Structures are given as C-alpha cells and as structure tokens.
Amino acid sequence: MWDKKIAKITIPTPFPVGDVYAYVVKGDVLTLIDGGPKTEEAKMAIETGLKELGLQLNDIEQVIITHHHPDHIGGVDFFSLDLPFLGHVNNQRFLELSPDFIAFNHEFFSGFLNELGVPHEIRSRVGNIGRLMKYGCERTLTGFIQDGDELPGLPGWKAVETLGHAQSHLAFYRESDGALIGGDILLDKISPNPLVEPPLARGEERPKSQLQLNDSLKKLQNLRITAVYPGHGNIIENVDELISYRLQVQHERALKVKAILAQKPSTAFELCQTLFPKIYKKQLGLTLSETIGQIDYLESLGEIKGEKTERGMVYKG
Ligand SMILES: [Zn+2]
The missing domain is CATH 3.60.15.10 (Ribonuclease Z/Hydroxyacylglutathione hydrolase-like)
Incomplete structure (x- = not known):
C-alpha cells in the first residue's frame, strides 16, 4: 500500500x-x-x-x-x-548487448581470468551475459x-x-x-x-x-x-x-585474507578456493568477485603486493 x-x-x-x-x-x-x-x-x-x-x-x-x-x-x-x-x-x-560489446566482454574476461590464474576447464562459468x-x-x-x-x-x-x-x-x-x-x-x-x-x-x-x-x-x-x-x-x-x-565486517575479513596470504602467497583463484572451498565451483563468478574485492582493498591499503608469475598474479601479505 x-x-x-x-x-x-x-x-x-x-x-x-x-x-x-x-x-x-x-x-x-x-x-x-x-x-x-x-x-x-x-x-x-x-x-x-x-x-x-x-x-x-x-x-x-x-x-x-x-x-x-x-x-x-x-x-x-x-x-x-x-x-x-x-x-x-x-x-x-x-x-544494447551489441556484438562489439559481447566480444569486448569476452576478451576482457579471458585476459582477466589469466591474471587470476583460473584453470581453462572452468572458465566458461565467468563473465557470462547469457x-x-x-x-x-x-x-x-x-x-x-x-x-x-x-x-x-x-x-x-x-x-x-x-x-x-x-x-x-x-x-x-x-x-x-x-x-x-x-x-x-x-x-x-x-x-x-x-x-x-x-x-x-x-x-x-x-x-x-x-x-x-x-x-x-x-x-x-x-x-x-x-x-x-x-x-x-x-x-x-x-x-x-x-x-x-558493513564497512567494518569487510575490513575485518580483509585482514584475515591478508593473514592467509602472508602464510601462503596465492593467485586470486587459489585464494578463492581457500576462502570458499564448498561453493567456489558452483558460484565461481560471485566468489571470484568477492575474492578480487578483498585483494583490491588490501592492495589499496598497501597491505599486500602482487607479482606477475607464469600461473597469474601471485599476491603476498
Ligand atoms: Zn543487482
């Protein structure tokens, strides 16, 4: 009413x-x-x-x-x-979903998933605008x-x-x-x-x-x-x-992520598996977004550093 x-x-x-x-x-x-x-x-x-x-x-x-x-x-x-x-x-x-945008979206995610170290077999589940x-x-x-x-x-x-x-x-x-x-x-x-x-x-x-x-x-x-x-x-x-x-909870979660990365430097995908062991496969796009969110946040504070490697960017706390 x-x-x-x-x-x-x-x-x-x-x-x-x-x-x-x-x-x-x-x-x-x-x-x-x-x-x-x-x-x-x-x-x-x-x-x-x-x-x-x-x-x-x-x-x-x-x-x-x-x-x-x-x-x-x-x-x-x-x-x-x-x-x-x-x-x-x-x-x-x-x-609009123009062919050009669909192609661009696809290109963007393929490059990005390389950087995150996501295995090829499961990539089709991410960045899908279907x-x-x-x-x-x-x-x-x-x-x-x-x-x-x-x-x-x-x-x-x-x-x-x-x-x-x-x-x-x-x-x-x-x-x-x-x-x-x-x-x-x-x-x-x-x-x-x-x-x-x-x-x-x-x-x-x-x-x-x-x-x-x-x-x-x-x-x-x-x-x-x-x-x-x-x-x-x-x-x-x-x-x-x-x-x-909300801001406080996000900050506290990020500090836990930092502690994980201090012990075990990881790619974003590896970190995603550690953070969401039960659901990452089923909800890869959502759990990767959450993971990248924490990485971006910690990087913005200078709390972690990324390094380019053959398996993607590896982050270290
Ligand atoms: Zn929404």
Missing part, C-alpha cells in the same frame, strides 16, 4: 536472491522504479501488485531503473514501448540520469550515483523526508556482491568494484537517510549503523 507516495510491489525471481521489489512512486508522473525479471510469474506479480493499488500496467507513465541486473529490468518489457525508460548511461551497453539475454529486457534507455539530477516528473527526488555492485547503479533520494530507493546498494541481511565488470572502454583499467562500493556507502552516510527501500529484504531504518557495520 502507499506509504508517503511510495508503494512496493513484490516480484518473484528465478535467482537465489529470492523476491525483488519494484516501487511505484507518485509525483507529476506515475513512475515505476525497477521491473523484476522477465518471467510469467513476474508479470502476474506486477499486475497483481498494481491492481492492489487500483492501477494497471498502462497507468505507469515512466520507468526508471537502479541498475541493469536482470532481476531489476526484465519486467520493463511488460509495459508500453512508448514509455520513457531512464537510468544511468552505463546501463546502455548491457541493454542471463541478461534470458531474463533481461529487450529495450534500451530512452534517456539518462546522472548523479545529482532531479528525477523527471518526481520533484524533490534526486539520483545518487552508487557504483560498486554494478557500474550502472543509482539510488534515488527524497531530501524532504530522507527516503532512499536503494536498489541493491544496501540490503538488510546480505552485502551486495562487488561484481567485476569490464571497463567502459577498451584499454582502460578495470573498475575496482569493492572500493567503489565502500565509497558509495560512505557517500550515503553523508545524506540524512531515514529509510532505505531496498531491492531485496526489509526496509532499513538504522542506515548509518548498518553501513558502519
């Missing part, structure tokens, strides 16, 4: 994360923020959610997305093609929103660039009461994965997702957020406290 002109729609996903939330926001323009994945179940959930608000699919006047992950965008295809469809410009490459094609949407943004922009049709709402979990991530902040529609930047029970993405252009350095994520969280601490309406999980009210806790 409506709570300060915001209403939540619960949408099931085929992913381990479970349900995702989309939000309908009242303003000059009736806006949907995020759209769930593209599945029949999601479509029914969106229709049911709108119906409970006395609305139908064609009452929505624009769609804005927090980031390009399939559980947040696929359901946009259930709405009219004429709708304005807005988000961060960095979504566009994942929405899920986007299956559950994502088939349209591209019609307009872009930048950090600090007021949201079109929603006076008082501002975009906050919050990179880290995705290179396209925005959260939306209403200064008057401190509401934040947060996407995946801050969740109550889990910390979002600092997923590795290729740089924005060939030849550029890879974005360091964990460092970005930490910066984004600190950026949120500088706002007066009273409630985060997240993409998954419960509404968060103790925002400052939870962010401090």
Whole structure:
C-alpha cells in the first residue's frame, strides 16, 4: 500500500536472491522504479501488485531503473514501448548487448581470468551475459540520469550515483523526508556482491568494484537517510549503523585474507578456493568477485603486493 507516495510491489525471481521489489512512486508522473525479471510469474506479480493499488500496467507513465541486473529490468518489457525508460548511461551497453560489446566482454574476461590464474576447464562459468539475454529486457534507455539530477516528473527526488555492485547503479533520494530507493546498494541481511565488470572502454583499467562500493556507502552516510527501500529484504531504518557495520565486517575479513596470504602467497583463484572451498565451483563468478574485492582493498591499503608469475598474479601479505 502507499506509504508517503511510495508503494512496493513484490516480484518473484528465478535467482537465489529470492523476491525483488519494484516501487511505484507518485509525483507529476506515475513512475515505476525497477521491473523484476522477465518471467510469467513476474508479470502476474506486477499486475497483481498494481491492481492492489487500483492501477494497471498502462497507468505507469515512466520507468526508471537502479541498475541493469536482470532481476531489476526484465519486467520493463511488460509495459508500453512508448514509455520513457531512464537510468544511468552505463546501463546502455548491457541493454544494447551489441556484438562489439559481447566480444569486448569476452576478451576482457579471458585476459582477466589469466591474471587470476583460473584453470581453462572452468572458465566458461565467468563473465557470462547469457542471463541478461534470458531474463533481461529487450529495450534500451530512452534517456539518462546522472548523479545529482532531479528525477523527471518526481520533484524533490534526486539520483545518487552508487557504483560498486554494478557500474550502472543509482539510488534515488527524497531530501524532504530522507527516503532512499536503494536498489541493491544496501540490503538488510546480505552485502551486495562487488561484481567485476569490464571497463567502459577498451584499454582502460578495470573498475575496482569493492572500493567503489565502500565509497558509495560512505557517500550515503553523508545524506540524512531515514529509510532505505531496498531491492531485496526489509526496509532499513538504522542506515548509518548498518553501513558502519558493513564497512567494518569487510575490513575485518580483509585482514584475515591478508593473514592467509602472508602464510601462503596465492593467485586470486587459489585464494578463492581457500576462502570458499564448498561453493567456489558452483558460484565461481560471485566468489571470484568477492575474492578480487578483498585483494583490491588490501592492495589499496598497501597491505599486500602482487607479482606477475607464469600461473597469474601471485599476491603476498
Ligand atoms: Zn543487482
């Protein structure tokens, strides 16, 4: 139901994360923020959610997305093609999925997996954008929103660039009461994965997702957020406290990683096996991202050093 002109729609996903939330926001323009994945179940959930608000699919006047992950965008295809469809410009490459980008993504990951020391037999599981094609949407943004922009049709709402979990991530902040529609930047029970993405252009350095994520969280601490309406999980009210806790836990984990590397210099892949012995095979992409996040963090503090070897970069604490 409506709570300060915001209403939540619960949408099931085929992913381990479970349900995702989309939000309908009242303003000059009736806006949907995020759209769930593209599945029949999601479509029914969106229709049911709108119906409970006395609305139908064609009452929505624009769609804005927090980031390009399939559980947040696929359901946009259930709405009219004429709708304005807005988000961060960095979504566009994942929405267009041009042959050039698919090739670039593949090139990037092959080089990167060499550096990480990942064996060839299991490489096909990383950097795969197949899920986007299956559950994502088939349209591209019609307009872009930048950090600090007021949201079109929603006076008082501002975009906050919050990179880290995705290179396209925005959260939306209403200064008057401190509401934040947060996407995946801050969740109550889990910390979002600092997923590795290729740089924005060939030849550029890879974005360091964990460092970005930490910066984004600190950026949120500088706002007066009273409630985060997240993409998954419960509404968060103790925002400052939870962010401090998240940063602290990440720091402590990194120190343990440093101790491991001091005893046993390792490639990122070897370290990933040590940190996630039971799940690394099944969730290679996610566990590697977590591992690289810790490596990037420790390197940024000067706590570890990498050395090029024949089996990839070897890190030493
Ligand atoms: Zn996500």
